[in-house]
Amino acid sequence: MAGWPFGSFGGGDQARECAALRRRVEELEARLAEGGDLPLPPPELRARIGGYDDADHFLGVGRKIFWDLKRLLGDVGTDLAAQAAVLDFGCGCGRVIRHFDGRGVARVAGVDIDPEGVAWCRDHLDRIGDFHVTGHAPPLPFPADTFDLVYAISVFTHLPEAMQFGWLDELRRVIRPGGLLIASFHAPELLPPDLADRRDTLARDGFLYVAGGGTPGLPDFYQNTWHTRDYIEREWARYLRPIHHRGRAINNHQDAIVCRKA
Numbered sequence: 273m274a275g276w277p278f279g280s281f282g283g284g285d286q287a288r289e290c291a292a293l294r295r296r297v298e299e300l301e302a303r304l305a306e307g308g309d310l311p312l313p314p315p316e317l318r319a320r321i322g323g324y325d326d327a328d329h330f331l332g333v334g335r336k337i338f339w340d341l342k343r344l345l346g347d348v349g350t351d352l353a354a355q356a357a358v359l360d361f362g363c364g365c366g367r368v369i370r371h372f373d374g375r376g377v378a379r380v381a382g383v384d385i386d387p388e389g390v391a392w393c394r395d396h397l398d399r400i401g402d403f404h405v406t407g408h409a410p411p412l413p414f415p416a417d418t419f420d421l422v423y424a425i426s427v428f429t430h431l432p433e434a435m436q437f438g439w440l441d442e443l444r445r446v447i448r449p450g451g452l453l454i455a456s457f458h459a460p461e462l463l464p465p466d467l468a469d470r471r472d473t474l475a476r477d478g479f480l481y482v483a484g485g486g487t488p489g490l491p492d493f494y495q496n497t498w499h500t501r502d503y504i505e506r507e508w509a510r511y512l513r514p515i516h517h518r519g520r521a522i523n524n525h526q527d528a529i530v531c532r533k534a
């Protein structure tokens with residue numbers, strides 16, 4: 273059929289084709305919902321959170337990650353409608369949280385250590401949520417048991433180990449009993465070739481933090497971190513119970529873990 277973008281239904285695996293169709297409809301719906309009336313952060317803030325300042329890249333990746341989060345919620349048998357209070361931990365200049373606009377979540381909040389990213393969100397995304405600058409170490413400015421869902425996209429991919437544990441403990445505090453954490457991480461396959469000699473260390477320890485680079489505008493501790501799934505399921509379980517893992521879940525790149533507070 274001319275113009276039919278979903279492929280043929282003849283003879284294939286119908287369940288798979290239905291799932292693909294559903295994803296395509298969601299993508300189209302998302303594109304329509306973009307609205308386009310939210311302004312874009314300046315190029316230097318866009319580059320700070322993802323390495324690229326390109327506007328289409330910023331919007332496209334943010335939207336994709338929003339739908340990736342929805343898919344992960346679906347994986348564990350829930351959806352966005354069931355999340356009354358949501359926190360974006362490490363919101364940067366709002367690449368993901370901007371896609372909560374008009375989604376009907378009662379309370380949306382974002383925190384980041386980057387005062388410029390938070391200031392931009394406050395000035396331009398205030399209809400979506402409240403935004404706070406936080407310290408490099410806990411606490412967060414919220415009472416215990418506040419959030420149904422906390423998500424952290426590409427944040428634990430940059431923290432040294434002790435800082436990671438401090439924040440897991442704090443996220444556990446602000447998540448309500450039964451609530452969820454969705455966090456992305458760099459799996460070992462994402463170790464770049466120039467760090468091939470660290471592969472054994474990562475396999476042995478399950479955790480690798482490599483200093484040596486940096487991101488203009490962010491503090492020195494903000495480097496690159498890799499995790500094995502075993503490490504996360506063992507070490508993170510001391511704070512929150514890992515209930516689901518999906519490889520390459522975030523923008524077809526970082527893995528994601530979904531954890532539940534008991």
Ligand SMILES: C[S@@+](CC[C@H](N)C(=O)[O-])C[C@H]1O[C@@H](n2cnc3c(N)ncnc32)[C@H](O)[C@@H]1O
Binds near residue numbers: 320362364365408409
């Ligand atoms: C790669 S950026 C991703 C930003 C955003 N999550 C996104 O996907 O667009 C990582 C962000 O984590 C923030 N960050 C790093 N450590 C943090 C911490 N301890 N608390 C809050 N934010 C943190 C950085 O300032 C930065 O904005």
